[in-house]
């Protein structure tokens with residue numbers, strides 16, 4: 001079977017997270033989105049563990065269920081050098097053991113969702129490995145709290161301790177991460193890191209697993225590529241839309257080339273804010289290969305449907321007006337991924353003509369993408385010619401999309417997906 005899983009989110013016990021991040025809300029919104037599996041996130045927090053146990057049924061040691069949505073036990077920890085790691089636990093008892101192990105090194109493990117732990121990456125990985133917990137770097141390339149802001153290689157960070165996957169983060173995709181040879185044997189995870197259950201957050205990145213059942217054990221095998229289990233598709237935000245894609249000022253968001261930033265000593269000459277190195281530029285610094293591993297699953301670049309709708313009708317992404325149209329599409333076609341990828345233009349047009357045109361433009365690589373950077377998400381714009389054209393005129397329309405500094409080679413989703421699994 002194939003199942004879509006988003007394994008990294010945060011609960012209402014983490015800082016800056018929506019109060020709506022509850023287990024029942026997660027289950028309900030996961031169903032809307034078309035996800036079958038959600039990582040609990042924050043499971044090291046005892047209150048979140050309690051909430052999970054109250055609202056779900058146990059399937060097996062490492063798998064819980066509510067209304068047909070499976071939950072796996074996951075968490076994120078911050079190490080002594082402010083690097084984040086994702087953990088996936090085989091059971092509640094290993095969650096509790098890990099909590100006990102980390103307690104002496106953490107002030108906030110009982111109160112925070114994402115605890116700060118005064119141990120190195122290698123020490124945390126050693127404990128995880130001893131307990132049979134899967135571990136890998138979270139959003140590996142982002143400039144504040146990730147592995148590559150601190151180290152130049154996995155080896156330097158983990159000192160040879162085993163890691164089982166690498167999380168790409170919103171500002172990178174598989175093609176970018178594969179520029180580093182040491183990643184080629186690792187499985188990539190594409191997770192949302194959602195702080196709210198809203199449709200443009202939860203499941204904005206997910207992994208499509210080929211497994212026998214939606215359980216921890218099957219997921220573990222897939223991550224380790226054993227017995228035919230595997231990830232067949234990573235789907236995620238177009239990396240240009242990520243908050244840290246290009247190098248930019250973290251206060252006024254003005255973009256800089258890495259050379260300019262260096263000249264300005266990483267201080268914005270316009271406002272005095274700190275310039276943060278973009279994931280795109282960080283990867284180019286580290287890149288040591290042009291080759292791709294043969295078993296790398298395809299990466300599908302997405303823009304959240306709610307954001308496409310918001311762009312078309314000119315309303316905020318969290319407004320009622322956007323939600324109403326979003327729900328109409330979901331009711332008609334069952335899941336967001338089908339709307340974005342599979343349903344033909346004419347079908348979409350029956351629900352909302354203007355949105356249909358924008359989805360078509362995205363599939364064809366004809367939306368204008370203004371890349372994100374410095375902590376500000378990228379933006380999408382619909383070219384005027386497309387806005388004015390009728391559905392019938394679209395296919396023959398000549399559209400000039402402005403050139404940008406970085407454009408992915410694969411732009412047409414439809415062309416791309418012909419080779420992808422259903």
Ligand SMILES: [Zn+2]
Nearest residue numbers: 076084138145
């Ligand atoms: Zn993080």
Ligand SMILES: [Zn+2]
Nearest residue numbers: 249252268271
């Ligand atoms: Zn600035």
